[in-house]
Amino acid sequence: MRFLALCALLACCGAATPGEAAGPHVTLELMIESGFPITGAQEWSRAMGRVGADNVRIREAKPGDQGEVVNQGDERTPRYHVTGFLRADGRLHLPGSRPIELTDIGQVTTYVSALRQNGLNASSGPPAAFGxxxxxxxxxxxALSRPVTISTKGKRPGDVMRELTSGLPLKVSVDPSTRDAFALQTTVAEELEGVSIGTAMAAILRPIGLVMLPFEAAGQGTQIGITDSRRAQETWPVGWPPQASPIKTMPKLYEFLEVEITDFALTDALGAIEKRLEAPMLFDHNSMAREGIDPASVKVSLPAGRTFYKKIVDRLLSQGKLKSELRVDEAGSPFLWITTIKQ
Structure with a gap:
């Protein structure tokens, strides 16, 4: 009943004040799926008042709801109605866009602006991310789906990035603000050989405070920009939500086995499982540093029993206040993103 009451409240109060921007009327209707945190809905409601839409409504999802962009007006006076989902992963899913974090609310502003400017272009579809x-x-x-063909672990980020970008079909533009970050005496923590270049680049840049994003350069076509994370409203993510079900995306996660773990370092336990899964585990070093979590110093145990890999991983990670997310790289290959329970 509290969930239903909250949805009713958001439906009444979640609308943004009509914006001053000229252009077609844009309404956003966001549907809360089962599993989405109630407090998250309140935070999204407040944030959506700043995205420039003429009206925002948040309600509980119903069977048959679909994400879509519809022109409810006519060709001369379009009125765009966008329906999206607030899903259990805590992110906003809009048609034609990658999943949006609450901390990346500027992407919704870009989405609304692009829709007003470009409308429903039949050849390119609805506006996507990065404008x-x-x-x-x-x-x-x-272009970013090519596999990494070099070893990365233990090498300096700048050296690896130079090798990865040298063969890209897209020009890479590096912001001068990144100089200090690349000069840090740090090394790449994970082995990214075999992972797609896009996911690998994002994973290398994130721990040193940098991000990458595609953009259209006037007269020069599409480029990849690398800049300080504080200067970017949108960023290329470390992997993407899988389109298929988890069991189809990584079947080995659901294979059963006998297991018993006693007082192992979390990193050692995960490393052994990683080899059996034949899929990498990439760590959210930023979030772990923020929460003061060092997986190498966390001791984990698991009583003897028969269970499947996904449950083993989740139970081990929870002992270190961590969790896993199943993601895929640009080539569609699965991996586990290890991040903190507290976001």
Whole structure:
């Protein structure tokens, strides 16, 4: 009943004040799926008042709801109605866009602005992320889907990035603000050989405070920009939500086995499981540093029994206040993203 009451409250109070921006009327209707945190809905409601939409409504999802962009007006006076989902992963899913974090609310502003400017372009589809058409974004995604063919662990980020970008079909533009970050005496923590270049680059840049994003340069086509994370409203993510079900995406996660673990370092236990899964585990070093969590110093145990890998991983991670997310890289290959329970 509290969940239903909250949805009713948000439906009444979650609307943004009509914006002053000229252009077609844009309404956002966000549907809360089962599992989405109640407090998260309140935070999203407050944030959505700043995205420039003429009206925002948040309600409970119903069977048959679909994410879509519809022109409820006519060709001369369009009125765009966008329906999206607030899902159990805590992110906003809008048509034609990658999943949006609450901390990346500027992407929704870009989405609304692009929709007003470009409308429903039949050739490129609805506006996607980074102010680019869906068609252009697919091209970038394809260019970044090539596998990493070099060993990365223990090497300096700048050296690895130079090797990875040298063969890209897209020009890479590096902001001068990144100089200090690349000069840090740090090394890449994970072995990223075999992971797609896009996911690998994002994973290398994130711990040193940098991000990457595609953009259209006037007269120069599509480029990849690398800049300080504090200067970017949108960033290329470390992997993507899988389109298929978890069991189809990584079947080995659901294989059963006999297990017993006694007083192992979390990193050692995960390393052994990683080899059996034949899929990498990438760590959210930023979040772990913020929460003061060092997986190497966490001791974990698991009583003897028969269970499956996903449950083993989750139970071990929980002992270190961590959790896993199943993601795929640009080539569709699965991996586990290890992050903190507290976001």
């Amino acid at each position: 680019m058409s869906g068609e252009k974004l697919v091209e970038v995604h394809k």
